[in-house]
Amino acid sequence: MQSHPVWSRRRQRVARLRAEHPHAAALLAFYDDVLSLQVPLHARALKSRWLGAVEAADGRPPRLRLELLPERPRERDFSRFVRAVPASASDVLKSMADRLASEPAAMSDLLSAVLGRESIDAVAARLDCDAAALEFFPRAFVQPVADALAGQADGGFSGNHDASGNGAVAGDDDSRAACPYCGSAPVAAVLRDEPETKGRRMLLCSLCLAEWAFPRTRCPGCAEERAEKRPHHVSESWPHVRVEECGSCRTYIKAIDLRENGLAVPVVDELASVELDLWAVGQGLTKLRANLLGM
Ligand SMILES: [Zn+2]
Ligand SMILES: [Zn+2]
Structure with missing residues (x-):
């Protein structure tokens, strides 16, 4: 097929x-x-x-x-x-x-x-x-x-899928941490440069794989925004996948940085970088939403 x-x-x-x-x-x-x-x-x-x-x-x-x-x-x-x-x-x-x-x-x-x-x-x-x-x-x-x-x-299925292998893209920049299409929690964040916004942060839906814009520094779990509570961690093996920690609610979400690796496909790279999940859990963090394979 x-x-x-x-x-x-x-x-x-x-x-x-x-x-x-x-x-x-x-x-x-x-x-x-x-x-x-x-x-x-x-x-x-x-x-x-x-x-x-x-x-x-x-x-x-x-x-x-x-x-x-x-x-x-x-x-x-x-x-x-x-x-x-x-x-x-x-x-x-x-x-x-x-x-x-x-x-x-x-x-x-x-x-x-x-x-x-x-x-x-x-x-x-x-x-x-x-x-x-x-x-x-x-x-x-x-x-x-x-x-x-x-x-x-979104008005058609060919033009609204971005080039990174994700689903629909919602344009509204609002603060909801639930997918505007299906109401599910995000499984990852995506960072990319856009003509208007450098380093724009989107959230990737754990169910329908749509993306929606979300404030760059805000925790999708508890809305914490203070920089000292929002450290992120990068490993050598996955330089384009960072673990975004929240020191307030002790959750984490992985962010796929397409500026570091333009070939990444967020839903796939999120699943494959399982060693980062093992590391984060070892730090006492809980993933905001497990991925399809339960990681
Ligand atoms: Zn969704
Ligand atoms: Zn939080």
Whole structure:
């Protein structure tokens, strides 16, 4: 299948980082298999009329009310997605996929909870599964659909994807730390020079991969802005990925600096630089929002 250029770029970046960072090779091999399952879901969502069903009538954020996605196609597609769990997945994920496939009601509730931005703890308890790991399935499934619809909500899906392999770009510079499209928390920050603003900081959505502008120094967790509370850390192995710490709420988020490496694809580089997460957790910090692979 011909994939959308944004998705092709993500897969090309995965291939490159697999070669450059052997520590992350197994994780990236699995991520590439996930991307190969996400590509057709993205293509299908682009061709659908789902935007009309989910776009907020009042125009207020979040602009996409994903819980309104038509029930029958979403449940059928999610069931197929769960059953297609790749051989490169962990044994934990494979056994969870089996559990889900044998309990269609739980599978449906799990998807509904994520679409409605509700906790999945009750479903996880019913299935006797770890909620953080279980979340992989609905997140990985909804991501390409939400990415496609966020792009369309911006008035078309070809012109609003930036060159860095991210999804839609929201222009408004406001202070919300929740994605204006789907309401999810950010998984990373992105720094880039723009004609108007040098070193502009955007946040990257953990679900739909849209970007939105966010004040350069502010913590997306607690809005702390004092410079002495906001140190950042850079390692030699990942010179373009910095760990932005918040000394007030003790969270961190990784910022992908495209000025340092114009080839980086933020969603991919964030996943691949897992050694920085291990370091940050070792410092007693908690990630603001885990990525798709639960890191
Ligand atoms: Zn989003
Ligand atoms: Zn904070």
